[in-house]
Amino acid sequence: MGHTIRVGDLVTGEAVVLDLRVAQLASRAVAFAFDVAVQFGLLLLVLLISPADFDSALQTAFALALTVAVMIGYPTAVETLTRGRSLGKLVMGLRVVRDDGGAIRFRQALVRALGGFVVDFWVLGLGGAIALFVSLFSPRGKRVGDYLAGTVVIHTRAPKPTVDLAGMPPQLAAWASGLDLSQLPDELVLAVRQYLGRYAELSEKARWELGARLSDDVGAAIRAPRAEHTHPHPYLAAVLAERRRRAAG
Incomplete structure (x- = not known):
């Protein structure tokens, strides 16, 4: 078997556990609530300042485009630019990382946002029921978007390890x-x-x-x-x- 490392277990090919702390459901839920508040605030703000003279078909198309931009484009852009931190995650001391522990890129952020919008929360997710169900049965608290993107949410406010580290060469x-x-x-x-x-x-x-x-x-x-x-x-x-x-x- 080839050498692997996974955040959460963070297990190497020799089954040596490297202890990064996976975020628990409660802290993720609070972070998600912050992010949803920001997203709906943005939606409301843009709707208030948008032109009022659209016909019904144009209004529907505008509302759909706006929803996609805010619910998918916003988290994708924020998590890409901040290397895995949204406002809610920043408040709760969380970060999204790749399964190998590295910083996420645009691709992971986009897939995660799409999975969250379509499956976990809104289109098919029954207001978050699917995300809750999948996270409860995931050893690392992953929702569907995390599985699709190959990501996991971790705590960054972790205690310092007790082992002695190598000094300066x-x-x-x-x-x-x-x-x-x-x-x-x-x-x-x-x-x-x-x-x-x-x-x-x-x-x-x-x-x-x-x-x-x-x-x-x-x-x-x-x-x-x-x-x-x-x-x-x-x-x-x-x-x-x-x-x-x-x-x-």
């Missing part, structure tokens, strides 16, 4: 001091911490493959990719050590 200290870490997502930092903390438990193959995948996401976030022949461990250790240094200072 001396050869990378100067390089790390010049990094821009402001766009490094919390859930990605947590995944790297777990990787470094469980490093000794992984096989050499898993150390490289999992580390390379995390390095790719980290490199994209900080715009400083890992050098081709640099092992992922010192690269990730340097990034986290520099982040800890700045937080402590």
Whole structure:
């Protein structure tokens, strides 16, 4: 079986659990309520300022287009631009991530929004009954849109791991001091911490493959990719050590 890593279990090919906290149904429901309030507020606002001289057919077409734009376009745009955070998720300390722990992109956000609109909540979802039913029976609290998009919602306000993390590799200290870490997502930092903390438990193959995948996401976030022949461990250790240094200072 090939090497895999899944957020929620976050299980590697050696069945080593990396503990990212999957969001519970209650916190997701509160976040969803915030987001629905924002969406319906936008709908109402646009309807109030829209022209009143449309004929009935044009009004119907306009209302349909507006509904699609707000109920699908809005969450797609917001979750793409914020790398998985809507207003409700920001309030509740949640984020949508890919099943492999990486940041979502436009495709995942769009599929998730379409699944939510058509299946989970509105068109077929009986006001959220389908989303509730599927989430209750999902080990990771997924709704249909999450299954279709390959995503999961996690807590970003997770407790710090108790394991000791690797320190700053001396050869990378100067390089790390010049990094821009402001766009490094919390859930990605947590995944790297777990990787470094469980490093000794992984096989050499898993150390490289999992580390390379995390390095790719980290490199994209900080715009400083890992050098081709640099092992992922010192690269990730340097990034986290520099982040800890700045937080402590």
